[in-house]
Amino acid sequence: MLLELWNRSRSGDDTAYCQLSELLYRRLFNYASTVTEDREYIKDNIQDVLLHIWEKREDIQIQYVTIYFIRALRNQLFQAFRKNHRITLMPDIGQLDDITNDYSIEYEITTHEQQALNQERIRLAIEKLPKRQKEVVFMKFYLGMENARIAELIQVNRQSVANLLFKATSSLRIHLPALWE
Amino acid sequence: MENYRHFSPERLAADDSFRRWIIESAHTDSLFWEKWLRENPDKKELVEKAVLFIHDAQVSLEHVLHEDEIRFEIAKLSASVQQSKLKKKAVSIPLWCKFAAAILLILSLSNLNTGNERYVLNENLFSSIIGKNFNPVIIETNLTSLPKLILLPDQSSVVLQPKSKLTFPVRFQPGKREIYLEGQAFFEITKNPESPFFVYTRSVSTKVLGTSFTVTAFPDQTNATVTVKTGKVSVFPSARARISSEENNPIPNETILMPNQQVQFSNDEQLFTKNTISETGNPELSILHQSFSFKKTPIREVFRLLEKSYGTHIEFPAEKMENCYLTASLSDEPLLEKLLLICRTIGAEYQISEQQITIRSNGCN
Numbered sequence: 114m115l116l117e118l119w120n121r122s123r124s125g126d127d128t129a130y131c132q133l134s135e136l137l138y139r140r141l142f143n144y145a146s147t148v149t150e151d152r153e154y155i156k157d158n159i160q161d162v163l164l165h166i167w168e169k170r171e172d173i174q175i176q177y178v179t180i181y182f183i184r185a186l187r188n189q190l191f192q193a194f195r196k197n198h199r200i201t202l203m204p205d206i207g208q209l210d211d212i213t214n215d216y217s218i219e220y221e222i223t224t225h226e227q228q229a230l231n232q233e234r235i236r237l238a239i240e241k242l243p244k245r246q247k248e249v250v251f252m253k254f255y256l257g258m259e260n261a262r263i264a265e266l267i268q269v270n271r272q273s274v275a276n277l278l279f280k281a282t283s284s285l286r287i288h289l290p291a292l293w294e
Numbered sequence: 295m296e297n298y299r300h301f302s303p304e305r306l307a308a309d310d311s312f313r314r315w316i317i318e319s320a321h322t323d324s325l326f327w328e329k330w331l332r333e334n335p336d337k338k339e340l341v342e343k344a345v346l347f348i349h350d351a352q353v354s355l356e357h358v359l360h361e362d363e364i365r366f367e368i369a370k371l372s373a374s375v376q377q378s379k380l381k382k383k384a385v386s387i388p389l390w391c392k393f394a395a396a397i398l399l400i401l402s403l404s405n406l407n408t409g410n411e412r413y414v415l416n417e418n419l420f421s422s423i424i425g426k427n428f429n430p431v432i433i434e435t436n437l438t439s440l441p442k443l444i445l446l447p448d449q450s451s452v453v454l455q456p457k458s459k460l461t462f463p464v465r466f467q468p469g470k471r472e473i474y475l476e477g478q479a480f481f482e483i484t485k486n487p488e489s490p491f492f493v494y495t496r497s498v499s500t501k502v503l504g505t506s507f508t509v510t511a512f513p514d515q516t517n518a519t520v521t522v523k524t525g526k527v528s529v530f531p532s533a534r535a536r537i538s539s540e541e542n543n544p545i546p547n548e549t550i551l552m553p554n555q556q557v558q559f560s561n562d563e564q565l566f567t568k569n570t571i572s573e574t575g576n577p578e579l580s581i582l583h584q585s586f587s588f589k590k591t592p593i594r595e596v597f598r599l600l601e602k603s604y605g606t607h608i609e610f611p612a613e614k615m616e617n618c619y620l621t622a623s624l625s626d627e628p629l630l631e632k633l634l635l636i637c638r639t640i641g642a643e644y645q646i647s648e649q650q651i652t653i654r655s656n657g658c659n
Binding site: 127131135143147153167231232239251253259281282285 | 302304313372375
């Protein structure tokens with residue numbers, strides 16, 4: 114489905130390309146959200162990547178569509194970060210703790226559902242992970258990629274991916290005691 | 295072989311084989327895990343927790359992103375893709391004139407979601423505190439049977455017709471003002487040649503450098519129509535609107551509209567058809583043909599006309615302003631500019647709060 118849309122895009126079908134972009138958009142946005150919280154910055158960068166891929170479509174060979182687009186966005190974000198020091202990446206943990214405290218009070222008022230609470234806890238615990246681990250956790254649990262693909266995408270070997278995941282899940286365990294009582 | 299007995303639920307949830315079993319029910323993995331569970335009956339709870347974690351982690355990694363935000367972004371992309379095509383073909387893009395423009399655009403759209411009348415996309419509390427450039431999108435929906443006034447962040451005014459929806463950012467980006475429309479609306483845009491105004495819709499996009507224009511878009515029509523009242527605009531098809539791009543059916547590029555001209559875009563045939571409009575067309579959108587010339591007109595009549603044209607309510611001290619008359623020739627300025635001109639003429643002041651207009655005056659001599 115994605116690959117078919119891509120092949121049509123490659124031959125100049127811009128309708129297909131817009132459809133493809135729409136299908137991928139949420140995944141791209143969520144991926145970028147693991148790197149920065151700045152929504153407008155994310156949207157601008159996604160626009161740039163999508164337009165760039167369209168303009169270069171004839172020279173591009175794609176095997177896995179989602180992985181290709183995520184990788185392109187990843188490169189774009191890191192290049193932009195290097196150029197633009199104005200953008201701050203994720204807040205440090207001290208800052209997060211303050212917000213977490215305020216947040217849980219608000220949160221308790223508005224929801225009774227244990228599941229929503231669990232999801233929120235996981236989200237906050239993932240936020241606390243170092244950037245690299247957070248990225249791997251996103252690829253694993255959100256995109257559902259296997260270790261081999263993740264290794265290919267972030268250009269490390271499979272053992273490093275396994276190590277990153279092990280570190281990440283270990284610290285998630287520390288941050289999520291209530292979940293596993 | 296891993297010793298899964300000592301895994302934490304989180305680590306088990308990250309295991310490729312375990313995930314293949316849970317998510318894809320892959321055959322080999324299913325055989326392995328079913329056997330493992332039989333051999334380790336005390337680990338049932340571990341498996342349950344891992345499954346729950348897989349689900350919750352996926353959901354928790356979803357960020358709040360409204361469908362309309364995506365549609366807005368894809369409309370922007372579609373316009374850029376069109377522009378990059380034009381550039382490649384070396385078609386010269388005309389210089390945009392500074393004069394005012396008024397257009398009417400009718401086109402087919404997807405079903406309109408019902409919902410709140412004014413919906414400010416609220417990112418969760420967490421990132422609204424952290425986000426450095428927090429710039430939410432506003433979605434205005436008119437579910438009433440009357441036109442509704444909406445003021446844009448650049449002071450432009452929009453009369454949104456019933457069953458219509460407008461998506462725009464709380465702040466416009468520098469250099470480009472972009473909004474997304476489903477339904478029908480009349481626009482009067484503040485003059486800013488450095489920052490052209492784009493109206494995106496599902497099937498056509500419109501670029502304006504002028505000061506005022508009308509846009510209408512209805513979900514249940516198969517044709518898109520753009521009508522210009524004054525000024526000049528460019529209309530080009532959105533990429534996504536084109537069903538096929540057959541070789542023998544060349545895509546229409548942008549088309550330029552002058553005052554009192556109308557263009558119809560047929561979704562089925564992918565064609566632009568140009569006409570000249572008659573004064574009586576489209577009675578439901580009276581503002582398109584409304585003249586705002588006044589000669590010694592009592593002020594309450596002026597306000598009544600504005601209220602009717604813009605679908606808003608104007609609060610003013612009627613008794614005090616009994617002796618106020620207006621002589622002025624207004625045309626396609628945004629509502630706020632009109633109010634400013636009127637107030638200057640009669641020595642009054644106006645105030646806007648929560649889309650409510652209030653006039654203050656001590657009367658005229």
